[in-house]
Amino acid sequence: MSKFRKKNSGETPKISTASLPDIVFMLLFFFMVATVLRDNTLMIQNTLPAADQIQKLDKKDRVIYIYAGKPSARYQDKYGNQPRIQLNDKFATVSDVGAYVLAERASKREELQNVLTTALKVDGETKMGLISDIKQELRKVNALKINYTTRIGDYTQNQ
Amino acid sequence: MGRRSAPEVNAGSMADIAFLLLIFFLVTTTIETDSGINRKLPPMEEIIDPPIIKERNIFTVVVNKNNQILVEEKLMNIRDIRKEAVAFLDNGGGLGEEACDYCQGSRDRSSSDNPDKAIISLKNDRETDYKVYISVQNELVAAYNELRNREFSRLYPSENVTYVEADKKYTDPRTDKKVKENLKEKLSVIKTLYPMKLSEAEPNKTG
Numbered sequence: 001m002s003k004f005r006k007k008n009s010g011e012t013p014k015i016s017t018a019s020l021p022d023i024v025f026m027l028l029f030f031f032m033v034a035t036v037l038r039d040n041t042l043m044i045q046n047t048l049p050a051a052d053q054i055q056k057l058d059k060k061d062r063v064i065y066i067y068a069g070k071p072s073a074r075y076q077d078k079y080g081n082q083p084r085i086q087l088n089d090k091f092a093t094v095s096d097v098g099a100y101v102l103a104e105r106a107s108k109r110e111e112l113q114n115v116l117t118t119a120l121k122v123d124g125e126t127k128m129g130l131i132s133d134i135k136q137e138l139r140k141v142n143a144l145k146i147n148y149t150t151r152i153g154d155y156t157q158n159q
Numbered sequence: 160m161g162r163r164s165a166p167e168v169n170a171g172s173m174a175d176i177a178f179l180l181l182i183f184f185l186v187t188t189t190i191e192t193d194s195g196i197n198r199k200l201p202p203m204e205e206i207i208d209p210p211i212i213k214e215r216n217i218f219t220v221v222v223n224k225n226n227q228i229l230v231e232e233k234l235m236n237i238r239d240i241r242k243e244a245v246a247f248l249d250n251g252g253g254l255g256e257e258a259c260d261y262c263q264g265s266r267d268r269s270s271s272d273n274p275d276k277a278i279i280s281l282k283n284d285r286e287t288d289y290k291v292y293i294s295v296q297n298e299l300v301a302a303y304n305e306l307r308n309r310e311f312s313r314l315y316p317s318e319n320v321t322y323v324e325a326d327k328k329y330t331d332p333r334t335d336k337k338v339k340e341n342l343k344e345k346l347s348v349i350k351t352l353y354p355m356k357l358s359e360a361e362p363n364k365t366g
Binding site: 013014015016019022023025026029030049050051052053054055056057058059060063117119121122123124125126127128129131132135136138139140142143144145146147148149150152155158 | 194202301
């Protein structure tokens with residue numbers, strides 16, 4: 001009779017679950033850190049065009065966002081399928097852009113008010129007419145620094 | 160025989176492993192930031208006295224309503240724009256005071272005098288697609304970056320980076336102040352060699 005024979009009781013040993021809370025907390029923290037909170041619910045289609053000669057938009061508190069594109073499927077009954085501008089959570093017209101930029105600028109800290117960038121997040125299928133109108137409005141309120149936000153990629157992806 | 164139950168695995172160190180992983184991810188993940196092409200719009204005030212610019216110093220790029228690209232009135236494929244723009248900017252056809260000693264272009268008298276004089280004019284139609292416009296912008300910026308990279312590695316081979324990388328390092332808020340000081344000067348030298356003169360005309364009304 002060997003001394004080292006394993007005992008053959010029918011039940012398998014229980015796995016300790018003491019570490020489960022740790023694992024769960026770890027995952028929680030990871031997702032808390034890695035997720036970007038989107039502060040605007042998009043009501044438009046927003047497939048950004050691709051570009052590779054790009055610069056980063058680093059500090060989020062120095063950026064004003066303007067979205068444009070076709071309304072997404074569930075808003076198309078109401079708003080049609082022509083590209084529109086979205087500011088915060090609402091659809092807007094070109095004439096609202098100036099007031100919006102001024103209001104956003106006024107809400108920022110004073111020392112940041114001169115270094116703001118306006119990020120244009122525009123769907124690739126939009127016509128340039130709308131974008132030119134937005135740019136004219138931005139010039140009127142002297143918001144001259146703009147950023148055409150893009151995906152990272154080659155221009156051939158834009159065909 | 161002695162019937163022992165299987166020993167339980169000690170879970171005491173599990174928490175340590177979890178924290179180790181947590182800290183690892185905390186350190187390595189960066190929150191995704193937006194990126195894009197930066198541009199500066201011209202101020203609103205009317206220029207009363209527009210400067211006279213010679214035709215040969217302007218490189219006109221037109222994107223029409225059918226998304227066709229016309230460079231100097233010739234139809235062109237988008238993949239050729241970068242090469243053409245580089246050839247134009249780097250031409251250095253000027254004589255005497257307007258000569259360009261660092262240009263490596265063909266010194267054609269019918270093209271630009273020097274990079275400081277050379278202007279790229281981009282015009283689009285109201286019906287142009289945004290993605291085509293961005294592609295063209297991207298290629299034109301790429302042309303400038305290509306030349307700036309070349310000059311940067313020629314003048315500052317000890318830095319061992321390209322102009323674009325150096326610029327990225329300069330704008331990164333985490334970069335050391337001393338490194339920034341050092342880069343700022345070098346970057347501005349390159350910028351005066353190849354200043355980005357990209358003018359955008361107001362678009363055509365579709366007609």
